[in-house]
Amino acid sequence: MAVDVAALRDHFPSLTHGLAHFDGPGGTQTPRPVADAIVATLTGPLSNRGSSSVSELNAEKAVTDFRAAYADLLNVSASGIVYGRSATQLTYDFSRHLAKSWKVGDEIILSRLDHDSNVRPWIQAAQRGGVTVRWIEIDSETSELDLGSFERALTSRTRLVAVTAASNVLGTKPPIRRIADQAHSVGALVYVDGVHYTAHSLVDVPALGADLFTCSPYKFLGPHCGVLAGVPELLESLDPDKLLPSPDTVPERFEFGTLPYEIMAGATAAVDFLAGIDPGAGDSRRERLTHSLHFVHDHESVLRSRMEEGLRALGDAFTVHSKANDRTPTLLLTLDGRDAREAQLHLAARNVVAPAGSFYAYETFAALKLDDPALRVGLAPYNNADDVDRLLEGIATFL
Incomplete structure (x- = not known):
């Protein structure tokens, strides 16, 4: 990778608390330059x-x-x-x-x-x-x-x-x-x-x-x-x-x-x-954004593959509802016979943040007859392989 993800993470004071955040779809952590x-x-x-x-x-x-x-x-x-x-x-x-x-x-x-x-x-x-x-x-x-x-x-x-x-x-x-x-x-x-x-x-x-x-x-x-x-x-x-x-x-x-x-x-x-994550040689901010966001996409895609492969290895005690060919690195899971909020609490006790709910997607849950709550895990630029492994280990010990 062109970017040192560890150095990128150093810009986020909240990550020093040791939490692995998969709640990005609800709101990401904030880097110090923004504050x-x-x-x-x-x-x-x-x-x-x-x-x-x-x-x-x-x-x-x-x-x-x-x-x-x-x-x-x-x-x-x-x-x-x-x-x-x-x-x-x-x-x-x-x-x-x-x-x-x-x-x-x-x-x-x-x-x-x-x-x-x-x-x-x-x-x-x-x-x-x-x-x-x-x-x-x-x-x-x-x-x-x-x-x-x-x-x-x-x-x-x-x-x-x-x-x-x-x-x-x-x-x-x-x-x-x-x-x-x-x-x-x-x-x-x-x-x-x-x-x-x-x-x-x-x-x-x-x-x-x-x-x-x-x-x-x-x-x-x-x-x-x-x-x-x-x-x-x-x-x-x-x-x-x-x-x-x-x-x-x-x-x-x-x-x-x-x-x-x-x-x-x-x-x-x-x-x-x-724009500064991986700006390349672009002169304009749009050019720097183009280069940086391509890196972010590639980085998140690698982690998404790691997450999906790990979930498949855990068996069929849950259902992943994110199936579209073209999609973001966000997965929605229902756990067969288990309450997703219990899974959220189990993960939180292990410093893994993955919320349960319907996330205001009222029509989607009704149309697909999804269990409410469901567990949502989503990636952000600051996530790394260790975060994904901690998530998978937490889900494995819950099942």
Whole structure:
């Protein structure tokens, strides 16, 4: 490997506690440069945005740097980057913005593969407007989306298709570009939940065909917040409810109240940290991100193979439901006749963090008739072979 993973781990103070973390899909550990950026911004000097003092300029820089960083990460225009408290909050906001133009008889399409944050806001908006909800189903044999059900659901009345780029429980990565092209052929918008996807893939929003795309920096080493990337022309066409004196420019018109400059600075530092993992010879941050995230993908793929081979060797006392050909290094397990929370506690006693639950994937668990809770194990860039071996040993002693 081009990167010294032990040296990479040294940047994460929390790893000195001896825990093997497999809870990355719910939120990763934080490297020191991210925390340092938060502290440096918060301790100032800092004021509201402006241009008449150093403290105002510091706030302005935090916002400008944030938009530039996420433009590079997602390969979009900085004017299309919207800050949010979370991806859930952003989706609720944009469900209301978009639903203003919906009318009775319109239709939207949702996916059974999605986290509820990309389901319930749209259902509730549709109910208020008399809009019909149709579904993309899951093939239970493959854990893939049933694209036939999508094609049957798509009509000239479809206004929106909301779909995940990667399942937060199964890891399944649907063919988003294919879905987007078909949706666009009938004039529908495509809203992509990229929260889990962005943690494990080099994102190219235009290549995916997404009109609106969300991610959450705390899933990839940053602080707790959300980001929406939108086509600037689309954002210009939307008319959100907002305070009269607040900015009407894009993307500011979608950001309500004073922004948390320190969190934005931390989120920017997370992008820079990712770009510096294995930057290669790239001159631009996007080039460095491309090189680094290819390393992360390769590193996580090696560990995923080690994990899957080890689980197969343990026999058939559990079922692995992550079966898609194209997926992230996240596995969902149910343990035959055993409560997954007992497994979580057993692992925790051995300093292995692997949570049990349904992880807000309400539709996925219902569609596949999965036991709730199930055990989810997910990898992050700081995981190593020792972590995987400790996980496997812990599961073996539980069975």
